[in-house]
Amino acid sequence: MRRALPLLVSFATLASAGGLHLKDLTKDPTTTWPTYNGDYSGKRYSTLDQINTSNVGSLALAWAFRAHSVPIKSTPLLVDGILYFTVPDNVWAVDARSGRMIWHYHYVSDGGDHIGNRGVGMYGDWLYFETPDCHLVSLNAKDGSVRWKVQLADVKLGYFSTMSPLIIGDHVIVGVSGDVTDIPGFLDARDPETGKLQWRWYTEPKPGEPGSETWPAHSDAITHGGGMTWMTGTYDPKLNLLYWGIGNPNPVLAGAGRPGDNLFTCSIVALNPDTGKLVWYFQPSPHDDHDWDAVQTPIVFDGEFQGKPRHLIAQASRNGYFFLLDRETGKHLLTKPFIETNWALGIDSRGEPIRNPKKDPQPDGALVSPGSDGATNWLAPSYSPQTGLFYVSSRRLWSIFYLTAEGKAEGWGGRDQNLWAESQIRAIDYKTGAIRWSHDIGKGEGRTGILTTAGGVLFSGDNSDNLLALDAATGKTLWHVNTGAGSDNSPMTYLLDGRQYVLYATGDMIFTFALPAKN
């Protein structure tokens, strides 16, 4: 945060009445939930304990809001009693006390994939919103009016965007999405006042740069290698390091044209947020050809490992493995599967799984666990300092992978067929990788993220439309309610007027729950 100090002064005047102060970004999320994950760490752990294991059974509906939209996949921000949330092309500001709409903004996009939107970022009085046609729009948080918009990438090439921008100092960090087309991924830092590019870091190195040796020479593979920056990363203000999970390489299932590890796809990278320079990397899936991006939130926390206090970062990755690293150096500490996988021959000296080429997609089909939808996916994980457990919404998912490409592959070059899936919420002991408890949430693929609190409660959803409150220490169910639809969302919580609310979105509805008000 070297660069944040002078900005704090300017914010004292800039955001005197409402708006988001930069110092709110480094506090525990209680009366403010200022970023996608609540804070920079990605823990999705709230220090609020008004709702706790002894009283969560009394939770009651506080208010509901209907967006009349496609399913809400964003996590709302909460700043000064106002919630800000999104679906593709749309932003809402809603009163966090009552659920009444304050304003709604609609963006008319020029095509682009409308698969989802994870929410807005905020800085001072301004919101930052990414669009399906891969633009960044800045809105006035007071009324939703547009301040400016800039293009991030060319939608005609297959770029789109879904993520919630992350504010670090005077940088708006934005990522891009893509799927079928063979385009290079990147991460941008943009000027919060103008949207002007400050730096761009491509997820594939330029030919000749470190990492380029993991791509074939004399080929266009490295310049069309994918590696999208789908999900909001995390940040350590003391180390001034930005952590980001990088997407899978392209062509997606057909890897023959890109022999090598294909850095920095399917990697966790640490960047200097002021310069965009790479500091370290770790690659959960070297040479992926199963669509197992490594974009799952890399959670920052401190804890003991093998008797020593460490600065840690951990990811439960889409490929089925849990990874624990030292976040100062990227040094690998632990690798353990959190579901049964059958695609790796072992773990190498770097702590990275050794891919079994026989489990690559094959013309006659290869039976693989997990399937391309992953052992987990965009669903937010959580870490509770109270229990010392890392929580993930996991899937046992079997699928058969076909390689259909003949000649030079373009796009996916194959597909897998899901065979069956069942899902769980799992608590991982980060020190050993052991599954401390596993709570079944039903057949099919879980789609809901996790929130933990100092009240000892874990909130998430099951595959039967229920919102669950579990005991975070044991996984035992404490409370549930059928919300009428599945949730593609991650719950959040906030304190307002001394009352703790738990917010949960299902379909196009937002529900908030609280303990019964004392009249």
Next chain:
Amino acid sequence: MVSSKMKSLSVCLRFVALIFSVLFLHAAESPDPAAVERGRKQFVSSCGFCHGDDATGNRAPDLVRSALVNHDVGGDQLGPVIRAGRPDKGMPGFPFTDAQIADVAAFLHARTREALMSARVPRDYPLAKLLTGNAEAGKAFFNGAGGCAQCHSPAGDLKGISHKYTPLMLQHNMLSPRGPAPTVTVTLPSGDAVKGTLEHLDEFEVALRDADGWYRSWSRDKVKDIEVNDPLAAHRELMPKLTDADVHNIFAYLETL
């Protein structure tokens, strides 16, 4: 920006409009197969030597991934480049007619469309690609370690199975069939047992449809016992134990039936 609740309906309608516009665009972009074929021949004879016959690049760039092609509409971007060439990069100009340019554009757009549609396995996926196993070994597995013969019979339910499904569907159904819904017996605190077809089961509720066709449900904490009989359970239990050789051998065996 709007500030009225009434606008929520218009938001809803916009999504409907968006879905229709996407469908319409897809229909509008479907290329004329005859133009694509004329364009392919033209491309192979004039362009394939450098760009590859399938346009995926050779000594000259891959055009499936080309920004110019992706921005082109009916040859409006490609035409000038084809006619003028790119002398600085060694590409000569070609004196194509408007019709030839439109055809080549149709071919290139068809190629990019193929890439966009590449995340799938065609329904008519050829048997020859799937038939890599050993039918005798599959038969042995079927009757032995796989335990398939406990429920299935080549002379009974599987008779003529290879003619009932496409090869791809047969492989999928073999691994993860759609089958009869599970049945369930719910034992009530009184000791009475209610049987039926399972309608729903989660951590909290169980529901069935009884022999009379009535739907009945209970909170799980209000019943004594729930016994589910899922006829497909054996398929799921087998899956983690299957090797790829098992999969291909059983498939080869089923293809003989």
